[in-house]
Amino acid sequence: MEYYLCNLVLKGAGGTADHLVAGPWYINGAWPNTFDLGVVPAGGYDGISVDLGLPPALNQTNALPPAMEHVNMAWPIPMGGGYHFMKFEGHFLLQGQPTGFAMHLGKDQNLVHCELSQPFTVGIDQGKLALVFNLNEVFRDPHTYDLSTGNQSMGSDSLMALLRDNCSNAFTFQFLP
Amino acid sequence: MRSRAALLGIAVAAMAVWAGCRKDPAAEMPDPCAFPATPFQLDYHAFFPDPVIPADNPMTVEGIELGRRLYYDPLLSSSGPLAGKSCSSCHFQEHAFTVPDPGVPAIGNTNVMSHCNLAWATHFLWDGSAGPTLEDVMRYEVEEFFRLDVGVLRNHPEYPELFRKAFGTCEVTLPLVEKAMAQWFRRLTSANSKFDRFLKNEEALSPGEWRGFQLFFTEAGDCFHCHSMPLMTDNGFHNIGLDSVFAGQGVGRYAVTGNPMDLGAFKTPTLRNIALTAPYMHDGRFQTLEEVVDFYSAGAKHSPSLDPIMTKPGTGITLGMTAQQKADLVAFLHTLTDEAFVTDTALASPF
Numbered sequence: 291m292e293y294y295l296c297n298l299v300l301k302g303a304g305g306t307a308d309h310l311v312a313g314p315w316y317i318n319g320a321w322p323n324t325f326d327l328g329v330v331p332a333g334g335y336d337g338i339s340v341d342l343g344l345p346p347a348l349n350q351t352n353a354l355p356p357a358m359e360h361v362n363m364a365w366p367i368p369m370g371g372g373y374h375f376m377k378f379e380g381h382f383l384l385q386g387q388p389t390g391f392a393m394h395l396g397k398d399q400n401l402v403h404c405e406l407s408q409p410f411t412v413g414i415d416q417g418k419l420a421l422v423f424n425l426n427e428v429f430r431d432p433h434t435y436d437l438s439t440g441n442q443s444m445g446s447d448s449l450m451a452l453l454r455d456n457c458s459n460a461f462t463f464q465f466l467p
Numbered sequence: 468m469r470s471r472a473a474l475l476g477i478a479v480a481a482m483a484v485w486a487g488c489r490k491d492p493a494a495e496m497p498d499p500c501a502f503p504a505t506p507f508q509l510d511y512h513a514f515f516p517d518p519v520i521p522a523d524n525p526m527t528v529e530g531i532e533l534g535r536r537l538y539y540d541p542l543l544s545s546s547g548p549l550a551g552k553s554c555s556s557c558h559f560q561e562h563a564f565t566v567p568d569p570g571v572p573a574i575g576n577t578n579v580m581s582h583c584n585l586a587w588a589t590h591f592l593w594d595g596s597a598g599p600t601l602e603d604v605m606r607y608e609v610e611e612f613f614r615l616d617v618g619v620l621r622n623h624p625e626y627p628e629l630f631r632k633a634f635g636t637c638e639v640t641l642p643l644v645e646k647a648m649a650q651w652f653r654r655l656t657s658a659n660s661k662f663d664r665f666l667k668n669e670e671a672l673s674p675g676e677w678r679g680f681q682l683f684f685t686e687a688g689d690c691f692h693c694h695s696m697p698l699m700t701d702n703g704f705h706n707i708g709l710d711s712v713f714a715g716q717g718v719g720r721y722a723v724t725g726n727p728m729d730l731g732a733f734k735t736p737t738l739r740n741i742a743l744t745a746p747y748m749h750d751g752r753f754q755t756l757e758e759v760v761d762f763y764s765a766g767a768k769h770s771p772s773l774d775p776i777m778t779k780p781g782t783g784i785t786l787g788m789t790a791q792q793k794a795d796l797v798a799f800l801h802t803l804t805d806e807a808f809v810t811d812t813a814l815a816s817p818f
Contacts, residue, residue: 356513361698362695362703364691364696368680368685369686379776380775388773389778390773390775442686442780442781445685446780
């Protein structure tokens with residue numbers, strides 16, 4: 291499981307300014323994924339928004355530094371260039387037989403936007419924002435995603451649109467003061 | 468030992484200063500073993516990741532030269548079970564450092580691996596049992612595979628001086644042998660194939676190569692997920708469906724991890740210089756690239772640990788390519804040959 295997050299916005303409550311941390315962050319299910327968000331203004335927030343994927347300016351071939359994790363996320367030039375936003379791979383049982391699936395998401399129009407309304411207050415000390423990707427949701431909300439017909443998404447704009455919509459409802463967060 | 472001697476030297480010199488210019492001549496004697504080795508700047512493709520070069524083994528001209536000589540010298544095996552062989556007995560430069568003879572893999576039926584861009588690798592050998600650094604795999608090669616008795620180098624008329632020049636020491640040790648060889652391996656970079664020149668807009672692909680490129684880098688062939696740019700390997704392990712039951716050497720990565728999902732998974736080989744490195748696969752089962760492409764087109768076998776990427780859209784596991792598509796894919800694979808790499812005299816035997 292690998293993906294990028296970017297454009298984390300903490301929504302200022304009661305007319306105070308939003309706070310943007312642009313990222314991007316590369317997330318790997320096999321790694322510890324903790325990032326420093328820098329100094330966040332203390333005060334009340336209405337919630338957050340975050341995008342899964344890369345902004346168009348970075349979704350270009352070789353736009354990210356050539357670190358191994360980024361080069362392995364490349365979206366090939368003949369398919370439009372840029373990067374995979376997400377690689378979610380595994381096996382499912384199809385008529386009792388373990389069968390592979392590779393849900394790969396990319397292309398600018400499939401940048402996933404997640405709005406998470408949930409008030410929290412940032413104090414003056416260190417705080418933690420724990421973001422959770424609920425993988426079950428990728429298969430069911432708002433669309434039912436049927437692996438037996440959609441096991442490989444990369445070459446299919448319609449499957450990627452399903453993934454984009456479902457991923458936008460798949461995140462929750464918790465603020466730990 | 469040496470660093471303690473140097474510390475004592477400093478202490479003595481400092482005392483001499485306090486004592487008011489009563490200099491001790493012995494403290495000023497230069498270290499007879501010291502040598503200022505020449506730093507070597509590794510040259511590689513702008514789009515290659517940065518290689519990992521351990522802080523305690525920077526590359527130097529002298530270190531690489533020593534590693535090169537050790538690589539080509541049968542003396543290295545003289546004390547072990549492979550007496551008479553050098554590394555280059557199984558790793559030929561003109562075949563991108565593999566064995567030329569198709570059908571005669573060097574050890575049982577384990578196919579010889581290419582030595583190309585290993586500065587970027589983090590796991591070595593087909594099952595990834597050595598690593599994560601080149602120094603680590605050299606320890607395996609030199610101490611376990613060749614069982615080098617370092618005395619043969621210590622008592623050699625020329626080697627001690629070469630070690631002195633490479634490492635500034637009069638000692639000849641196994642860790643230094645391994646460091647020199649690791650430096651040599653980092654020097655073996657290949658990034659000047661026709662495909663690289665095409666990417667830099669310096670050379671065009673033929674129509675067939677161009678179609679093969681499109682197949683390779685789209686879902687139609689779907690080779691790129693594992694043989695990814697620019698190294699043409701993802702440095703990962705995959706079961707590509709060569710077999711459906713796994714035993715002995717065929718268990719692959721599972722032998723290291725014990726994870727059933729690693730059964731039959733092997734290190735993704737780079738496809739750089741692939742036209743020169745027949746036979747193919749960990750056991751050398753295919754003699755030609757045509758056979759390899761036939762396998763990907765129609766020969767993959769099911770098993771629970773089959774890599775998800777090998778399941779194609781529609782849940783089949785074969786690509787069903789036409790004869791034309793297969794020929795195009797093979798034509799593209801031929802563009803990955805780097806003639807400069809396999810003919811560079813700086814990489815050839817120094818003997």
